[in-house]
Amino acid sequence: MATLSGAVGGLVLRNPVMLAAGILGTTGSSLRRAARAGAGCVVTKSVGASPREGHPGPVVVQVEGGLINAMGLPNPSYKNFQEEIDLARQGGVPVVASIFGDGPEEFAEVASGLDADCFELNLSCPHAERYGSEIGCEPSNVEDITRAVKKSVDVPVWVKLTPNVADIVSLGKAAQRGGANAVVAINTLKAMAIDVETGRPILGNRFGGLSGPAIKPVAIRCVFDLSAALEVPVIGVGGISSWEDAAEMILAGAQGVQVGTALAGGYGIFGEITAGLERYLVRKGLTLMELRGAARKTP
């Protein structure tokens, strides 16, 4: 029996398949359910310094190969979120708090206000003013914010990067300099859909972020490049909806993977992916470690 357990970005996980940020992550109970369904760890919805209701609807629109969302970071603020994390922890796997803010101070405030097993810094949401990729596309911001959060907590800190840049590797290096324990790539691609009957942008926020199978090839590329250039581990996310996708991401260099949009098919996805990965490793006679980044080693 191949084992999927191991260290990922400073955590020890029973398997490297995680629930991605913002997916069924608003309540402790849905996070715990993901844990019980087999996730190696769970990442919460991104929480900030004050409550937000999010953008008006439609907040999602299905497109070929995926969907565009503009939730707008709805969250009850960190001040009302600890009980959700505590409940989520009953799932028996580490709970990663995804957090956002408008700069180093706010990020540090949110992180200090929460007790979680790890923090994931959302420097990449493409549809919330003053937050996410608006600040996260600048390496210096990424470095400063990472450093500020590292100083204020003593658990691992992951940095989630935006692919909406010419050079994601420079963002990864900035996170590394700031002391990140891992980088997470990718968040959604800036995107938009227009209703042909009325000429109206469909999302309430007009713009949103593209996720799902459509973006997997972009994510694979980012993970490949990042893992070649960084010393810290890379966690791959973007369009993973099968064990083959997870294997592809790990071959590209990911130490762990996150699943988002594919949860639309139900919580069973965690079991499917981990079972598939196990069978695959057994069939190939490989360890997870040997698989990781193998695509870089082929002649």
Add this chain to the structure above:
Amino acid sequence: MATLSGAVGGLVLRNPVMLAAGILGTTGSSLRRAARAGAGCVVTKSVGASPREGHPGPVVVQVEGGLINAMGLPNPSYKNFQEEIDLARQGGVPVVASIFGDGPEEFAEVASGLDADCFELNLSCPHAERYGSEIGCEPSNVEDITRAVKKSVDVPVWVKLTPNVADIVSLGKAAQRGGANAVVAINTLKAMAIDVETGRPILGNRFGGLSGPAIKPVAIRCVFDLSAALEVPVIGVGGISSWEDAAEMILAGAQGVQVGTALAGGYGIFGEITAGLERYLVRKGLTLMELRGAARKTP
């Protein structure tokens, strides 16, 4: 009967639906065939200063919602290409020569060496060293190259932009400063696919560019942003495979659209899109001009 004819980026076209660069554009005969099948104009394969055979295969790989290609700019060089343009012109629509080079001089050399109805500067191919997006992600390069080509030819010059940047609008503005008659957006997204059985990147060049329906929401977003910010027209390309897609792109602000990957379904696509657009305009009682950019005007 709604008319689709009008000016697009300095050309007068019978309809705004064009064959995209690099798609069935190596020979005059396939270009002429696209023209005869109903394209409003045709863009050639990108040609450079010296012959290139392109990357080793696989040069394409199908992925969900599209495909990744790494052709590697195979072309016979401009010195052997005039006869193809001449043959293509028999199709009765303008022939746009897509060209590439490593800087202003080479671009100007190639442009001066060809007699075409318009030039499209490939500053955006994501998988050829020293060419395309490697230079095209810098606004100053875009401006200088545009200016150099404008000086050396007296037909319209379009600049094709890469979406693999944080801010495509700054590239569009650079093209505009350089004197571009239109910008074309988008070229493919940097992407990659790995073979799960062997751990090997599938493309001969490892990396490639993602095209097809998967990138349409990204293209729509780019065209929306560009057309809001620029005075020169924007030509939209990326994932268009139906009249609805073309209408969506025009609603986003495109003056014309180009069709690439959808040609895999055959040359009939031009007739389908133009017929669909005509029916749509009649049904809505709108002119093409009224449709253009309408998405920006909704409250």
Add this chain to the structure above:
Amino acid sequence: MRPVNAVIREVAEENPTVRTFRFVPSFDPVPGQYLMVWVRGTDEVPMSFSYQDGITVQSLGEATEALFCLGPGKSVGLRGPLGNGFDLVGDRILLVGGGVGAAPLALLGERAREDGLEVTSLMGFRCSSDLIFRSRFEKMGDLVITTDDGSEGVCGRASAGLERLDPGSYDQIYLCGPEPMMMDVILRCRGFESRIQASINRYIKCGMGICGSCCLDPEGIRVCVEGPVIRADRLLKSEFGRYRRGPGGLKEYYRR
């Protein structure tokens, strides 16, 4: 699937704050399923089918008010049918509705009659002028009406009307209405919760089971895809009746 453009064919005023909108195209919903109704320029909100091609809406806030400004010929964007509808069980069923909650039950009752079931309805409203779908329910079988002010039928809440019936004698009971009313009915039917199906209301944003906005504590039931119809025995083990969450995830407790 993108929102489908649906043209409003007809608007009927059911009572001063409730209107029915009939669309082209029509759908093929299981009663209890819902649509995400995109009132363009405003918001997208969930609405149960009250007809194959229609919804019945209470004007409450921004989106519903904007919808009320749309007349025949105007259009909305629709995603659906979404979610799990009611499951028709047995031969004799009871429908218990409150206010605009009558909407999905009217469609369910008509479907049940087509299938040959015996249908009894208990519908509660605030006052006689709030009544909706009276003739639809009357056509199905027995109808008991309650009003808070006694202006029609039994005086009191729908639960008061329950005393006139023998709820235990029905093969299945179907509920839709304000949460405290539904909770009240369920509590009065202890012992056969597993024969009660309720269409419940949670903040539905994505309608596809990923955003997490609609989840019920403590199991994490995704109301938008596993619901909105949920059996009362599961509801009794949940937050239902105690609190729900607002758009940002904050708990909002019901007053007892």
Add this chain to the structure above:
Amino acid sequence: MRPVNAVIREVAEENPTVRTFRFVPSFDPVPGQYLMVWVRGTDEVPMSFSYQDGITVQSLGEATEALFCLGPGKSVGLRGPLGNGFDLVGDRILLVGGGVGAAPLALLGERAREDGLEVTSLMGFRCSSDLIFRSRFEKMGDLVITTDDGSEGVCGRASAGLERLDPGSYDQIYLCGPEPMMMDVILRCRGFESRIQASINRYIKCGMGICGSCCLDPEGIRVCVEGPVIRADRLLKSEFGRYRRGPGGLKEYYRR
């Protein structure tokens, strides 16, 4: 579709430079269809089916040499079946092949026999040691062999063997081999070009009709999807026999 991983089950040496590779899984090709064979680390090249599960390859350059280094148990990536295969027409058919061009014809002839057609084969090789698939063709019916050096059968090109037959008497003629040889045969059969189907060779890169590398002047026929089998009357109106294009699109003229 991504390339499918195919394991080499068996390699047979047909002659010193030609080998047949049989794969798991098997496919369901129309004879004349081809595969894009990804020899990992080298290139992806088109190869016609010579069996349902096999290809027969002449070692020519980088990709084919790399393929020859792979034995049973090794794997390649396969895309296919691609393109338009041969169309079986009539009752009596003639197969005319040259060298490794015999490969798709062997599969075609066997299929024709299964369908009850009468099959005659004319196969040209450089010398007797180059012969491939002799017994496959013999089993189908009459076989005329030609060799350039006369070491076996008729001395001369395949077209020379044509004089031994009455090409006009066949319902359909199927061609595959070097382009000058195919052109020669077609020219000798003027008058019934429309009864000749030829599998032709162009630079195939994408195999899906978009890159433009395989297009035939002057119509712009996309050989990769509209071919590789094309009727001789269309070929006669094309560049076929005069030039083809190299990987960068440069014309390469045939010597006359």
